[in-house]
Amino acid sequence: MSAQFTTSDDRLPAYVRLRDTLASRIAKGEWTAEQPIPSEARLAEAYQVSVGTVRKAVDGLVNERLLERRQGSGTFVKAPSFDATLFRFFQLREADGSQLSIPSSKLILRSRSKAPEIAAAALGTTDTIKIVRLRSLSEVPVLFEEIYIPAEEFSGFETLDDADFGPLLYPLYFEKFGVLVKRATDDLSFGRASGQVAQQLRLENDAPLAVIQRTAFDIENKPVEWRIARGSAAKFRYRTEIT
């Protein structure tokens, strides 16, 4: 039996194509975190490459933390630990810098909407769903977020029940739409409050504002979300690790 690589430039090395193929199968949810993926020998046989090539493909996915090897028992899809991941994805802190905590969230708006230019450029489409949220720590509003996700990827998002929304969106993306956020780019800058933003955050007009623009990508490096978040500059703390 000989399986096919997913469409991909066949000038690429076999191990790259196999890696992409496996990433795609993982993204499709073909394997759970409890069951091992096929053994290296089986994959080699199925895709008609040597075990060494399979190893190199799997190595890549292990480095990307999509897979996990367990000697003697098999190779497993690594369960997305959203708590940990989103801890790191959301690095706003209490003003004293003490405690990292996930802000609660109030949904203000959710509707099909034409993406503004900058979001459209990041996502590659103007056909999006817009989500507006106000996030609070201990009942105090700290962040005003406008989020755009591609309508095609998230079709049916408008019909979700409000109860489905927790404080975090990425688990929802994953559970309801199979979209796994793998990495993101944050762009930080400084601005001034006005209009709805000032009002929701209970700030005066022209109050100093921290602005975070994020583009989030899935396993296959496709942009799946663009958001802009604003909060009082005075209370703003952001920590990041550089390697």
Add this chain to the structure above:
Amino acid sequence: MSAQFTTSDDRLPAYVRLRDTLASRIAKGEWTAEQPIPSEARLAEAYQVSVGTVRKAVDGLVNERLLERRQGSGTFVKAPSFDATLFRFFQLREADGSQLSIPSSKLILRSRSKAPEIAAAALGTTDTIKIVRLRSLSEVPVLFEEIYIPAEEFSGFETLDDADFGPLLYPLYFEKFGVLVKRATDDLSFGRASGQVAQQLRLENDAPLAVIQRTAFDIENKPVEWRIARGSAAKFRYRTEIT
């Protein structure tokens, strides 16, 4: 001819021992960045292992960014890549976000100094050397930096010639003191300008300020530098990748 591994637990896999051995030879400065290290075939012959094992050892060092492969010409020690590394270590951008560039630097102060509490906590010592710099883009001051490094690690730093200082400190740390900055933690917040900071940055008192506090670590995860950098919030841009 058969070279020896550096002392290391011989229960470890050959590729690990070879990696450690090569890392040690790199640290000793046995090869420059201009001359390739011995080819994979020669290393295999010298250490009496197969080329595949050499590849795996070298792969590790490439991942750690100690080595760099160049197809057709050889494998090179990656010391001079400070530009590239520091590109990432220093992610301030021109206000329009267009061009990443390394600001020039003017040395204002360099002296043995007792570290302030927060720096001492990060470094684990109060016995430090303090460096104050003003960094500019196109002649316009953009960042005011206060830097603390442990006096023990950097003994003789005070006696360095001003001419030794380029726009970047990390290459200097490496070349003169063998300290290789491997990762860092950045902590961002916003404040207000005052006193010397305002004056040097040509800002008005109370002008909004971006504040970056960084702790830098060496290969062995020992803190080797703490710094606080301040710049006009209005011109501030910081980009970071989250994975």
Add this chain to the structure above:
DNA sequence: TAGTGGTCTAGACCACCAC
């Protein structure tokens, strides 16, 4: 004990670079 990943070998051919 059977099956898995972990290590290691000894080759092959290719793409690229410097001379």
Add this chain to the structure above:
DNA sequence: TGGTGGTCTAGACCACTAC
């Protein structure tokens, strides 16, 4: 053209895990 790293193969034996 000769030497380098890049890819790939088809084996081998070992360490570990599950049953």
